[in-house]
Amino acid sequence: MPPLVGQTHSTSNALSVLRQLEWRVRHAVETVLSGEYRSTFRGRGMEFDQVVRYEFGDDVRDIDWNVTARLGEPYRKKFVEEREVTLMIVFEDTPTLQFGSGNESKREALLELAGLVMLLGAVNRDRVGFVHVTPEGHFLSQPVRGRGPILHSAATLLSRPAPSVDFSENSQVPDLPWKFLSKVAPKHSILLWLGDFPPRQIPDVWAFVQKRYQTMGFRVDDIWERELPKQDAFAAYDPSTGQLVTLEGSAAEREAQIQWHAKREAHWKKLFPNPLSRLVALTEQDRLETLVRFFQARMRTGGR
Numbered sequence: 001m002p003p004l005v006g007q008t009h010s011t012s013n014a015l016s017v018l019r020q021l022e023w024r025v026r027h028a029v030e031t032v033l034s035g036e037y038r039s040t041f042r043g044r045g046m047e048f049d050q051v052v053r054y055e056f057g058d059d060v061r062d063i064d065w066n067v068t069a070r071l072g073e074p075y076r077k078k079f080v081e082e083r084e085v086t087l088m089i090v091f092e093d094t095p096t097l098q099f100g101s102g103n104e105s106k107r108e109a110l111l112e113l114a115g116l117v118m119l120l121g122a123v124n125r126d127r128v129g130f131v132h133v134t135p136e137g138h139f140l141s142q143p144v145r146g147r148g149p150i151l152h153s154a155a156t157l158l159s160r161p162a163p164s165v166d167f168s169e170n171s172q173v174p175d176l177p178w179k180f181l182s183k184v185a186p187k188h189s190i191l192l193w194l195g196d197f198p199p200r201q202i203p204d205v206w207a208f209v210q211k212r213y214q215t216m217g218f219r220v221d222d223i224w225e226r227e228l229p230k231q232d233a234f235a236a237y238d239p240s241t242g243q244l245v246t247l248e249g250s251a252a253e254r255e256a257q258i259q260w261h262a263k264r265e266a267h268w269k270k271l272f273p274n275p276l277s278r279l280v281a282l283t284e285q286d287r288l289e290t291l292v293r294f295f296q297a298r299m300r301t302g303g304r
Helices: 011-032 034-042 065-071 106-123 147-158 178-184 205-212 251-271 287-300
Strands: 047-053 075-080 086-092 127-134 137-145 190-194 214-221 234-238 243-247 278-282
Touching (some): 106 127, 106 190, 106 214, 137 147
Parallel strands (some): 086 190
Antiparallel strands (some): 127 137
């Protein structure tokens, strides 16, 4: 698909790209994901309605054992789905996302993932919003409902400018506005955090965020982050400094890369302990197929 770099594409161009993707998203929801896609978000997070007599085929996990013991026959809890889901995208845009060893940068791939999820929300009649966070500050798009408004919201995110690489080392990581988000996104919203997730201290407020929302994390890796290329000295662009660096391909460099990757994975799993709440895609993978596999896995377990 065409690149989605915000610095080179207007909102109208982003809308054109999203419309090209929309039919694939709709087809995936109506065929591969069927109608169960909504349950992967809602999961067990539904409101209690009443206790009713258990019938064959009902979910045994809903059995109310106290009522069953008192009445001498099985009864289950009946739930009512919340009328709508609010999906809030938190796009943490850092200079390191501008790295890419192939035809696409990590930022382009991650923006496409964000756009696809927002289209999924539009197809499923959810409310969708986003906050674009950079080291310079944040930009909020309030949650909206309906195909047209969500398409325009997604196009706005895709066309947002990338952060400058001319920052000091201390200003590379944005200050995520979690307290601000708690005032914007209602309780029990789906909060999808997309970013690079470098090893760093987990903020104290994260535990509160996880209790208030259903949280998921999406990340995109370049193949060089998994393993350095098997070749001698070569030059690579470091977006965190805006400079070209020369890698010698030495054993020490490869060992340092392995250790960095292990620290990053440990941090990633601390943020999102449930494997079904985190997704890692490679830049060369088809993002929609990756999303479909992710939601299929969530559907098989009810999103738990």
